[in-house]
Amino acid sequence: MGSATVVTMYLAHQEKELSRSKEFFQLIINNIPDPVFVKDKNYILTVVNDAFCQLIGRPASTVLGKSDYDLFISPEAENFRQQDENVLQTNLAQETEESLTDSEGDNYLLATKRSIHKDGAGNVFLVGVIRDITERKKLEAKLRRTAEELTRSNHELKASEKRLRHLANHDPLTSLPNRKLFNETLEQLLEWGEAEQQLVSLLFLDLDGFKPVNDTMGHDVGDILLKAVAQRIKNCLRMSDVVSRLGGDEFTVLLPGIKKPSDSLIVAQKILDTVSSPYKLNGHDIKVTVSIGISVYPDDHTKASELVKLADIAMYEAKRGGRNQYRMTQNLANLIEQNLEKQA
Structure with a gap:
């Protein structure tokens, strides 16, 4: 038998197997509800099912024998070709997500x-099974947007809650803790002082000469002055100290963990000197001073309300004594005097 005859027989066998493979594919894929296509090694569509034709909007007669470049827009056809090549070159199945534009x-x-x-004659086919995930992707995108909106709303809600907490616990003019937060902080510091055997000093401050500023220069200048005073008081304190505005021209200072009651006097004098320095506000030269009353836990009392009352009384003693000065409770004064006598 000549070589030409052998080649002819081989080609006939291949062609026969190819025909059988196409018939087999057609029989199988027509019963598959998902779109299915079969391409040869030259990327030509050789078999498609009805679902595929419905997906791309073309009848089988206009699809078979065509390449993706004949049927789809260039970027999509180029992407399909790349995915086909990856599978044909590696002989490994793969699943990818892609976009398709129909007719x-x-x-x-x-x-x-x-x-x-591969069929019995060695013919190679690329088989593709398609799932339409358009609605799933839309739903996923919608869920992502919803999640982002919920996250954003949650952040906004938390920010709003934070602002409301701040407003509820802070003076709107100076942003210092208000009377409510002062009382809570004092209680907490007294609990800490009891647990750690530490002193906690309370300074009760009231400005001298603030009313005339309000009456003669207006409340706007008065507000600016209060903010300036608040800042000066803060500048006199440690990070652990707490200054609050109770209202009007009344302030308090909490000094946790002082070593001895007389340490309060050093802070009080510093505040007196700092607050009494002249202010230049909105073109006005202004001078105010401050009167300070001092009580200390636990030497004066262990109850918060009593410590506030004692410091308030001492502050009024400073007012009656000529203002721009501090006064301790009588008990503190006696303790400090006794300590000085011992040291002498």
Whole structure:
């Protein structure tokens, strides 16, 4: 038998097997509800099912024998070719997500699983099974947007709650803790002082000469002055100390963890000197001073309300004594005097 005859027989066998493979594919894929396509090694569509034709909006007669470049827009055809090449070159099945535009211009998002099939004659086919994931992707995108909106709303809610907490616990003019937060902080510091055997000093401050500023220069200047005074008081303190505005021209200072009651006097004098320095506000030269009353836990009392009362009384003693000065409770004064006598 001549070589030409052998070649002819081989080609006939291949052609016969190819025909059988196409018939087999057609029989199988027509019963598959998902879109399916079969391409040869030259990327030509050789078999498609009805679902595939419905997806791309073309009849089988206009699809078979065509390449993706004949049927789809260039970027999509180029992407399909790249995915086909990856499978044909590696002989490994893979699933990818891709976009497809049909004959009417409608766009779909697809998940396509490509795999290799060889028939008995060695013919190679690329088989693709498609799932339309357009609605799933839309739902996922919607869920992402919803999640982002919920996250954003949650952040906004937390920020709003934070602002409301701040407003509820802070003076709107100076942003210092208000009377409510002062009382809570004092209680907490007294609990801490009891647990750690530490002193806690309370300074009760009232400005001298603030009313005339309000009456002669207006409340706007008065507000600016209060903010300036608040800042000066803060500048006199440690990070652990707490200054509050109770209202009007009344302030308090909490000094936790002082070593001895007389340490309060050093802070009080510093505040007196700092607050009494002249102010230049809105073109006005202003001078105010401050009167300070001092009580200390636990030497004066262990109850918060009593410590406030004693410091308030001492502050009024400073007012009656000529203002721009501090006064301790009588008990503190006696303790300090006794300590000085011992040291002498």
